[in-house]
Amino acid sequence: MPAPLPFPQTIAGVVYDFDGTLADSFAPIRHSFNHMLRHFGNVRELTAEQSLALVGGPLEESVSRLLPPEHVAEGTAVFRSHYATLYLEQTHPMPGAGTLLGRIARSGLGQSVVTNKLGTSARELIAHFGWEGLLPFCLGEGDGYPLKPRPEMILAAAARMGVPTRDILFVGDSPFDFLAARAAGVRVCLLTTGTHSREELSALSPDLLFDGLDELGQWFFRESDRVR
Secondary structure: OOOOOOOHHHOOEEEEOOEOOOEEOHHHHHHHHHHHHHHOOOOOOOOHHHHHOOOOOOHHHHHHOOOOHHHHHHHHHHHHHHHOOOHHHHOEEOOOHHHHHHHHHHOOOEEEEEEEEEHHHHHHHHHHOOOOOOOOEEEEEOOOOOOOOOOHHHHHHHHHHOOOHHHEEEEEOOHHHHHHHHHHOOEEEEEOOOOOOHHHHHOOOOOEEEOOHHHHHHHHOOOOOOOO
16 A cells, blocks of 8 residues: 555545446447457457456457457447447446445545446346435446546536545556546546556556555545544
8 A cells, every 4th residue: 555645535526437346248249249249250268367467448449459450440339239238237336335425425525436338237236236326427338438548528517516626636557547547637546446557557556546446545544533
């Protein structure tokens, strides 16, 4: 765990990535990539590690790393169609997610989600987990904003919460998240629960680096109980 930093009391809003940060969604993603490959007659079976390496950016970019350019559009559609049959059942909250979201909400801080995942899917999962009251605002692919590492979704979330960017903490798990947060001018916490190793994330020099949401909660509330 990094040395404690002095800014928990200056945070007025928290913005989260979704996949790999709040939710473990890698099983349905892997299944959908492999289904897509089989659709094109490819017997290659992606391992969990290979699937992780594809996650984080726009889906079309991931598909383009597996299929020739002329098949990317169809492959993306095949992936989405198969994923829609799996994701509610096979996606689960990350350990400590519900507890942390509830505690931060009770402290009076705003919370929201910005994700490169399809926005409709992310919102359905938020509802499926019973988090609508904790995460009332969620932006993702298809919602009219450029995807991360562009900063626009983070800036829109800050504006929606009515919180200056200097008082936002962004929590994510990938270099896409780090770059988007830096471009938006917000502080950034990276978690090792997603697509990249601690060494890779540490090399980016985020403001905070933790191995899970429980550690983030311990840091966030370490000096005093902010729950009112």
